Amino acid sequence: MSTDISNLRKFVSPEIIFGAGARHTVANYVRTFGARKVLIVSDPGVMTAGWVDDVITSLEDQQIPYAVFTGVSPNPRCEEVMNGAQFYEQQGCDVIVGIGGGSPMDCAKGIGIVSAHGRHILEFEGVDTIDVAIPPLIFIPTTAGTSADVSQFAIISDQNEKVKFSIVSKAVVPDVSLIDPETTSTMDGFLSACTGIDALVHAIEAFVSTGAGPLTDMHALDAIRLINMNIVPLVEDPSDMHLREQIMLGSMKAGLAFSNAILGAVHAMSHSLGGFLDLPHGLCNAMLLEHVIDFNYSEATDRFKVVAQTMGIDTRGLTTSQIKQRLMQHVILLKADVGLTQKLAAQGVSLTDIPTLSSKAMQDPCIVTNPRKSNQRDVEAVYEEAL
Ligand SMILES: NC(=O)c1ccc[n+]([C@@H]2O[C@H](COP(=O)([O-])OP(=O)(O)OC[C@H]3O[C@@H](n4cnc5c(N)ncnc54)[C@H](O)[C@@H]3O)[C@@H](O)[C@H]2O)c1
Numbered sequence: 001m002s003t004d005i006s007n008l009r010k011f012v013s014p015e016i017i018f019g020a021g022a023r024h025t026v027a028n029y030v031r032t033f034g035a036r037k038v039l040i041v042s043d044p045g046v047m048t049a050g051w052v053d054d055v056i057t058s059l060e061d062q063q064i065p066y067a068v069f070t071g072v073s074p075n076p077r078c079e080e081v082m083n084g085a086q087f088y089e090q091q092g093c094d095v096i097v098g099i100g101g102g103s104p105m106d107c108a109k110g111i112g113i114v115s116a117h118g119r120h121i122l123e124f125e126g127v128d129t130i131d132v133a134i135p136p137l138i139f140i141p142t143t144a145g146t147s148a149d150v151s152q153f154a155i156i157s158d159q160n161e162k163v164k165f166s167i168v169s170k171a172v173v174p175d176v177s178l179i180d181p182e183t184t185s186t187m188d189g190f191l192s193a194c195t196g197i198d199a200l201v202h203a204i205e206a207f208v209s210t211g212a213g214p215l216t217d218m219h220a221l222d223a224i225r226l227i228n229m230n231i232v233p234l235v236e237d238p239s240d241m242h243l244r245e246q247i248m249l250g251s252m253k254a255g256l257a258f259s260n261a262i263l264g265a266v267h268a269m270s271h272s273l274g275g276f277l278d279l280p281h282g283l284c285n286a287m288l289l290e291h292v293i294d295f296n297y298s299e300a301t302d303r304f305k306v307v308a309q310t311m312g313i314d315t316r317g318l319t320t321s322q323i324k325q326r327l328m329q330h331v332i333l334l335k336a337d338v339g340l341t342q343k344l345a346a347q348g349v350s351l352t353d354i355p356t357l358s359s360k361a362m363q364d365p366c367i368v369t370n371p372r373k374s375n376q377r378d379v380e381a382v383y384e385e386a387l
Pocket residue numbers: 043044045046049073074075076100101102103104106142143145146147148151152153154155164183184185186187188191195198274281282
């Protein structure tokens with residue numbers, strides 16, 4: 001009997017511990033890897049918020065040696081990965097705990113890759129480029145957005161080329177993800193909005209991706225429902241821990257979906273934009289979302305109809321074109337309600353930048369699973385709409 005391998009689907013995920021207080025169990029998980037010394041990777045903002053101290057307390061309670069690396073900026077850079085890998089070697093570490101948003105977690109993945117291979121991080125751009133086992137990774141996300149703690153992506157910024165590049169591999173799925181909604185309580189409204197919209201984009205792009213399937217769809221739809229329902233109330237009342245938990249759950253489900261179904265043009269274009277202007281990742285996605293939906297809609301009408309219904313739009317009696325308009329309008333209003341009304345031009349993008357931005361977006365792996373095949377001119381037109 002022959003098997004058509006194009007019909008096969010795989011699903012990867014870390015061991016996940018979800019719930020308030022999960023971060024305090026970090027030393028127990030470190031122990032299971034027999035760690036000699038732990039490298040904690042974080043950034044100054046997360047350090048100031050106090051979350052790194054909780055990791056240190058947990059490790060000290062069990063007399064586990066550690067070193068702390070916080071030289072990571074938003075949109076983590078190649079040099080930061082290389083510095084972190086050098087520090088990891090100097091300190092004789094053998095397990096990595098990443099605590100923070102997507103930036104420290106991606107930098108931690110990069111440190112693991114570089115220390116295992118002894119080569120520059122730039123050499124690992126692309127899909128399945130990792131051929132040596134990397135050190136155990138235990139992650140604690142402090143934003144409810146990127147889900148780098150469950151994903152097989154690492155996104156690093158190359159400031160020589162002014163572009164962010166993707167490393168996609170099962171090897172960068174962490175071993176353990178301690179998802180603790182309490183860590184998101186110190187995010188301000190803008191960060192909560194940017195990261196929440198990033199998670200929503202993950203879920204929508206995963207659901208309409210050409211890599212979508214039965215193993216990812218339920219996570220994507222649950223994520224859309226949870227984020228759509230709770231993100232505006234959360235930004236209005238950032239202290240509501242129940243809402244924080246719902247958005248964290250939505251983010252995790254979006255992460256499981258996109259890690260396995262991959263993403264689409266919003267992320268391809270957003271990586272290009274974020275590398276070019278060093279803007280917050282969620283903001284880049286927000287500025288592009290409805291314009292990419294507009295471009296993609298005709299190639300995935302049935303799927304977008306389900307997205308619209310999941311966001312509470314009553315599609316009965318509506319034509320395809322009316323559903324599309326209602327969905328785009330809903331997305332614009334949702335973004336406005338969380339304070340994200342920015343346009344590309346005001347962020348520093350000019351018409352003459354668009355060919356370069358587009359050619360870089362065309363090289364991003366996320367463009368491959370976009371539901372509508374796109375050429376460079378298509379991508380340019382979408383950037384122009386978003387100006
Ligand atoms: N690997 C993946 O699967 C994946 C997916 C999407 C995005 N990303 C990447 O993740 C990065 C963005 O990550 P992000 O949006 O989580 O933000 P971030 O990690 O860049 O953090 C942004 C700022 O928020 C601060 N911060 C983080 N958590 C905080 C908290 N709980 N309280 C107070 N301040 C806090 C940080 O100190 C930092 O100054 C981008 O580089 C993006 O490309 C990766």
